[in-house]
Amino acid sequence: MIDQDTINRIFERADIVEVISEFIQLRKSGANYKGLSPFTNEKTPSFMVSPAKGIYKDFSSGKGGNVVGFLMEHEKLSYPDALRYLAKKYNIEIIEKERTAEEIQQESERESLMVVVSFARKYFSNNLNSAEGKAIGQKYLKERGIREDIIEKFQLGYSFESRDAFSNEALKKGYKKDYLVKTGLSMEKNNLLIDRFSGRIMFPIHGLSGNVLGFGGRTLRANKDVAKYINSPESDIYHKSRILYGLFHAKKSIVNNDKCYLVEGYTDVISMHQSGIDNVVASSGTALTVDQVRLIKRFTRNITIIYDGDEAGIKASFRGIDLVLEEGLNIRAVLLPDGEDPDSFSKKMNASGLKEFIAGNEKDFISFKSEILMKDAFNDPVKKANLITDIIRSISVIPNNINRAVFIKECGMLLELDEKILYSEVNKLRKKAFEKNWKSNLPERESLYIPVQPKVPAFVDEVYSEYEERDIIYFLLKFGNEILRLTSEKNTELTVAQFIIREIKNDKLEFKNLIYKKIFEDVYNLIVKGETVAEKHFIFSEDSRIRELSVDIYTSRYELSKVWRRKDTYIVLPGENLGTEVPKSVLAYKNKIIYIALNDLYKKIDEASKNKNIQRVAELQKQVINLNDVRMTISRALGERTIISFLAGYKS
Numbered sequence: 001m002i003d004q005d006t007i008n009r010i011f012e013r014a015d016i017v018e019v020i021s022e023f024i025q026l027r028k029s030g031a032n033y034k035g036l037s038p039f040t041n042e043k044t045p046s047f048m049v050s051p052a053k054g055i056y057k058d059f060s061s062g063k064g065g066n067v068v069g070f071l072m073e074h075e076k077l078s079y080p081d082a083l084r085y086l087a088k089k090y091n092i093e094i095i096e097k098e099r100t101a102e103e104i105q106q107e108s109e110r111e112s113l114m115v116v117v118s119f120a121r122k123y124f125s126n127n128l129n130s131a132e133g134k135a136i137g138q139k140y141l142k143e144r145g146i147r148e149d150i151i152e153k154f155q156l157g158y159s160f161e162s163r164d165a166f167s168n169e170a171l172k173k174g175y176k177k178d179y180l181v182k183t184g185l186s187m188e189k190n191n192l193l194i195d196r197f198s199g200r201i202m203f204p205i206h207g208l209s210g211n212v213l214g215f216g217g218r219t220l221r222a223n224k225d226v227a228k229y230i231n232s233p234e235s236d237i238y239h240k241s242r243i244l245y246g247l248f249h250a251k252k253s254i255v256n257n258d259k260c261y262l263v264e265g266y267t268d269v270i271s272m273h274q275s276g277i278d279n280v281v282a283s284s285g286t287a288l289t290v291d292q293v294r295l296i297k298r299f300t301r302n303i304t305i306i307y308d309g310d311e312a313g314i315k316a317s318f319r320g321i322d323l324v325l326e327e328g329l330n331i332r333a334v335l336l337p338d339g340e341d342p343d344s345f346s347k348k349m350n351a352s353g354l355k356e357f358i359a360g361n362e363k364d365f366i367s368f369k370s371e372i373l374m375k376d377a378f379n380d381p382v383k384k385a386n387l388i389t390d391i392i393r394s395i396s397v398i399p400n401n402i403n404r405a406v407f408i409k410e411c412g413m414l415l416e417l418d419e420k421i422l423y424s425e426v427n428k429l430r431k432k433a434f435e436k437n438w439k440s441n442l443p444e445r446e447s448l449y450i451p452v453q454p455k456v457p458a459f460v461d462e463v464y465s466e467y468e469e470r471d472i473i474y475f476l477l478k479f480g481n482e483i484l485r486l487t488s489e490k491n492t493e494l495t496v497a498q499f500i501i502r503e504i505k506n507d508k509l510e511f512k513n514l515i516y517k518k519i520f521e522d523v524y525n526l527i528v529k530g531e532t533v534a535e536k537h538f539i540f541s542e543d544s545r546i547r548e549l550s551v552d553i554y555t556s557r558y559e560l561s562k563v564w565r566r567k568d569t570y571i572v573l574p575g576e577n578l579g580t581e582v583p584k585s586v587l588a589y590k591n592k593i594i595y596i597a598l599n600d601l602y603k604k605i606d607e608a609s610k611n612k613n614i615q616r617v618a619e620l621q622k623q624v625i626n627l628n629d630v631r632m633t634i635s636r637a638l639g640e641r642t643i644i645s646f647l648a649g650y651k652s
Helices: 004-013 016-020 067-074 079-089 101-127 131-143 148-153 165-172 177-182 247-257 266-274 290-297 311-316 319-326 342-346 351-361 365-377 381-396 401-415 419-441 466-478 496-506 514-528 535-539 544-554 578-610 614-638 640-648
Strands: 027-029 032-035 047-050 055-058 157-159 186-189 192-195 200-206 212-219 229-231 260-263 280-282 302-307 330-335 483-485 493-495
Touching (some): 067 079, 101 157, 165 186, 165 192, 177 186, 177 192, 290 319, 381 401
Parallel strands (some): 260 280
Antiparallel strands (some): 027 032, 032 047, 483 493
């Protein structure tokens, strides 16, 4: 952790105009500076920088903040990494918390591995200029049509045919055998080192910061028993499931285009770059992972997967589509002509032609899956049922309610199915997935599934209830670890945090205040890991708003909302009666949601009545009856005086 004195020195030294000028062109405008927004494609400058205040404001996108915030937003850096970036730029020594001997040794070893890999990258690149490199390595790259500037951009190289050329050179230069083996560059056999990548074209794999972490190697041998491609093995610096090939070179273009193209291999990325499309990355021939999807999510929410013209291979990779959907990203897919891959196809077209083909042929995941699978299922009811089940499973993992509803509607129209059936199946799958996740993380908490509160109907969504959300966060942080003994659930012992999480998650409710939502999700993640709700986790948060709110709560300077008011005084909550007060806070939250939803329904009924839409009025009235039934149950649990007092303070 970077100490506060160092952070203060970084902020004092960093020149916001100087830093931002590295990324966009700024011009003096009075006391401030002006430029084109780096976040939108505007033509008239609306991006302002105030050196006096040390802030920037982008009026086209609404983004704004200080110099660290700009780096976090533009370069997608974490808060500590943005500070380190500035410290390096201004030669400020980073003083972090005192590390243990084990941490120091581990960090030292990581640095040593990075040094070895950096040496290897330069070694392999230089090999291309040797006699053997020109005759074999350069010859192959030229035959593949890879230009000199692209070779240099991706730092491609060549590993000599000799089985120990690299290992001997590295040892001669003083690099330790232990680190050569740990990076996977060398393998030990009979107490001797041999090269892992001998006789291969080398593809350095860069991390987000541009450091080389590992390699991919393509054999030039005709021997079918030799793997065509091999990667560096897992090490302390290289984890293939957390890295995307080409992301370092693509990240700025991904942000600028707000889209990422995902392909399979190294040469696919390289050929598309050569054709003028830079916002492309590869999973390096491995199945797509959650960590890789989350990497892309840092830069854009839009992914287009480009598939080779091989339908059998596509079916095997459908799981990747679900991973992307589950992370809340927008996904489209493109199938190239039969026998083509991004490498071969991009060489036949220029950038505009390639983009035009992709734009004209990309489909949403339902249309794409249906088109591929329907060929087998056309006259087979069982296969068609399996196709529908597969698509429903994909829809069920989408976290956003509105997006799920849109795709359910599209699925119903495309496959000629009743939407009610689709909704029912999707809800079953979502409930099953949630319970499975909860049980796997909290195996001893089977009693968590006993419903103790009325359920908010699924059609209630997007309702904002600021004060009630805030009260729940108060109980979650202040008393999250306290044991909650519920009179309605005999022999059930939960913590306050477990109870609140159960009630919110079971009804699939989401806080609309983003700070409260972040705190809730942080607590949820702590609980499923079996950890406690620790004060320091929130008081030392990187988000200043979370820090300020948690300090208020933990130091008891926090006031609850009007639902707790009796005769204009606030109830003092020492935690002595949590078994009553915590369930009441959740009930008040649900009551507010239902109250606002009822107001909205009455407005819709008025509008439908004016339009003489009798069927719509009947549907809405059923929802009103449903909500009123739930609200009456809540009324009895809260007590009429509480509800009356609460509603009197609300204005629709």
